[in-house]
Amino acid sequence: MARVLNLGVAFMCAVSLTGCEWLKNDINKTLGRAPVDRTAQADLAASQVTTIGVNAYLWRAALETLSFAPMAQVDSNGGVMVTDWYTNPASPNERVKVSAAILDQDLRADALRVRASRQVNQNGVWVEAPVSAATVQRLEEIILTKARDLRQAASAG
8 A cells, every 4th residue: 555655656756747847837928928948049059159260251251152063062060061062044055053162351353363163064964174363363353353342231230
């Protein structure tokens, strides 16, 4: 009989402890407080201490500029991003692959290196084709301009 009584008391304690969480959430809801999300707190803490090894404005500008193509490789610590092959729907017999390397933590023109590869489809086989130097230079200019705009927006706001 004592064993049954002990099991009953243990069961009641377990039930009352599970009810505490419900009660706490109900009180918080009544007071207008949202329940605490431990995962969100951990993500926020991690984002506050995480730094990348390259200039953040150049990094973000390069990501935004190259977002037209799917990314094959992204390494924020090394400052390297490589797109997968991208085919423009307007010209299905041509595809490009772009890589951007951010070489420094300072926002400078020489802290960015962009490379591009181009292939054309000839009789069902992709063949390497030259990329205009002006194309690569234009991509670098777009990224640098975006990075400067991001820095100005951050310092103004």
